[in-house]
Amino acid sequence: MKQTTTDNSAAIGVFDSGVGGLSIAKCIAQQLPHENIIYIADSRHAPYGEKSVDFIIQRVNTMAKLLLAKGVKALVIACNTATVNAIEQLRAQVNIPIIGVEPAIKPAAKQSISKKIAILATQATSENQRFKDLIDRHHNGAQIFIQPCPGLVEFIEQGQQHSPACNALLRQYIEPLVKQGIDTLVLGCTHYPFIQQQISVIAGQQVNIIETAAPVTQQLMKKLAENNLTAGKTQQGQTQFFSSLATKQQEQIFSQLWQAPLTLQPLKE
Structure with missing residues (x-):
């Protein structure tokens, strides 16, 4: 799967199990307006959060091969x-920079005054050893509450994130954490920024919410610069969207989350 490109006008490949990664891609497009982006959603298999590790690795490698074939x-x-379960083995196979998404535990632990932090995550992330090791390294003496959130990703994938049922599920997950006295809530899934407003209302003003789009974009900028891959200023970046379940x-739903009309192309595996 190894591939190296020195073409700084080539696109950045971004992929997720579904629509969640649009929260990252949107930040990249805003911060790096000269970069081309190819976004792939593996929506036929979303969410990854309830899948086996072997299945997640297989899908991550398939998505990476498709993007490499497009010359990213x-x-x-x-x-x-996908990051906690599959990034290490992918880095061993691919030469180009690979940036993953990890819950922002380190900044949360620095900011927290009550030293009580909650992380909203998928089932697969919450059970992952790499994720647990990350908490062990960066908790900085804070008490960390891990809250698996089955069902949330499905609501967002179906465009039902503002439904009463989604709000009821959020209350079920968040209210017990607030009672524990948390003052910081980490969004440990890229889908969750799309329900950040609802999370904030339920958690209350005293709880600081941290997501990962900005730090991921910063890390990407750093890696592009280190490898002389930053796009020239004359180029106006374009974003293409593909999905393994490209329906009208x-x-x-993509257009609604991107906040602009877009064309979703079918992914040919």
Whole structure:
């Protein structure tokens, strides 16, 4: 799978199990307006959060191969579950920069005054050893509450994130954490920024919410610069969108989350 490109006008490949990674891709597009982006959603298999490790690794490698075939110069795994389960083995196979997404435990531990932090995550992330090791390294003496959130990703994938049922599920997950006295809440899945407003209302003003789009974009900028892959200023970046489940309904959900009309192309595996 190894591939190296020295073409700084080549696209950045971004992929996720579904629409969640759009929160990362949007930040990249805003911060790096001269970069081309190819976004792939593996929506036929979303969410990864309830899948086996072997299955996640197989899908991550398939998505990476498809993006490498399109000549991308860097890969962003815009999915927490895919990052913790599959990034190390992918880095061993690929030469181009690979940036993953990890919950922002380190900044949360620095900021927290009550030293009580909660992380909202998928089932697969919450059970992953790499994720647990990350907490052990960066908790800085804080008490960490890990809250698996089955069902949330599905609501967002179906465009039902503002439904009463989604709000009821959020309350079920967040209210017990607030009662524990948390003052910082980490969004440990790239889908969750799309429900950040609802999370904030339930958690209350005293709880600081941290997500990962900005630090991931910063890391990408750093890696592009280190490898002389930053796009020239004359180029106006374009974003292409692909999905393994490209329906009209999904195209509407993509457009709604991207906050602009877009064309969703079918992914040919």
